[in-house]
Amino acid sequence: xxxxxxxxxxxxxxxxxxxxxxxxxxxxxxxxxxxxxxxxxxxxxxxxxxxxxxxxxxxxxxxxxxxxxxxxxxxxxxxxxxxxxxxxxxxxxxxxxxxxxxxxxxxxxxxxxxxxxxxxxxxxxxxxxxxxxxxxxxxxxxxxxxxx
Numbered sequence: 303x304x305x306x307x308x309x310x311x312x313x314x315x316x317x318x319x320x321x322x323x324x325x326x327x328x329x330x331x332x333x334x335x336x337x338x339x340x341x342x343x344x345x346x347x348x349x350x351x352x353x354x355x356x357x358x359x360x361x362x363x364x365x366x367x368x369x370x371x372x373x374x375x376x377x378x379x380x381x382x383x384x385x386x387x388x389x390x391x392x393x394x395x396x397x398x399x400x401x402x403x404x405x406x407x408x409x410x411x412x413x414x415x416x417x418x419x420x421x422x423x424x425x426x427x428x429x430x431x432x433x434x435x436x437x438x439x440x441x442x443x444x445x446x447x448x449x450x
Contacts, residue, residue: 324346324347325344325345325346326344326345327341327342327343327344327345328341328342328343328344328345328350328383328386328387329341329342329343329386330342330382330383330385330386331382331386332360332379332381332382332383332385332386333355333360333378333379333380333382333383334358334359334360334363334379336353337358337434337435338434340353341353342383342386343383343386343387345387345447348446348447348449349444349445349446350384350387350389350444350445350446350447351444352380352383352384352442352443352444352445353442354398354400354440354441354442355376355377355379355380355383355440355441355442356372356375356376356379356433356434356435356437356439356440357371357372357373357374357375357376357437357438357439358375358379358435358437359375360379365435365436365437368438369406369409369410369438369439370409370413372437372438372439373409373410373413373414373439373441374413376439376440376441377413377414377417377441380441380443381417384445387445387447388447388448389445389446389447389448390445390448391417391418391421392420392421393445393446393447393448394418394421394423394443394444394445395423395424395444395445395446396423396424396425396443396444397414397418397423397424397425397426397441397442397443398425398426398427398428398441398442398443399414399425399426399427399428399439399440399441400427400428400429400430400433400439400440400441400442401427401428401429401430401438401439402429402430402431402432402433402437402438402439403429403438404427404429406438406439407427410427410439423443
């Protein structure tokens with residue numbers, strides 16, 4: 303192997319090792335605990351990667367009844383996790399929404415606008431065949447921390 307290739311491999315290895323030390327799990331007592339082997343969010347330096355949130359009510363442990371209520375609850379869960387990470391909806395540049403029925407697109411958009419009244423993040427909406435716990439919607443996002 304050439305010397306320049308060895309240097310590149312060594313640098314990549316050091317960066318890889320270094321990045322693991324800069325990651326931390328974020329957990330909010332306001333949102334339901336993760337329902338699988340994952341974190342509610344992971345923070346890497348100023349970036350915050352939130353796991354998908356469904357309309358699971360922390361108090362009851364059950365999904366909210368209808369699509370509108372599940373959407374609001376998922377966004378409230380996200381709000382709690384963002385707060386735990388030192389962020390908020392004004393610091394979210396990307397949102398991904400998973401729907402089991404694209405006919406709900408306009409409903410989610412109306413609710414979504416209340417949580418993102420000023421800054422409109424980049425957004426993808428995808429229809430899927432099924433979601434955990436038979437939820438009707440799941441929302442994930444990427445945020446940045448507030449700079450002090």
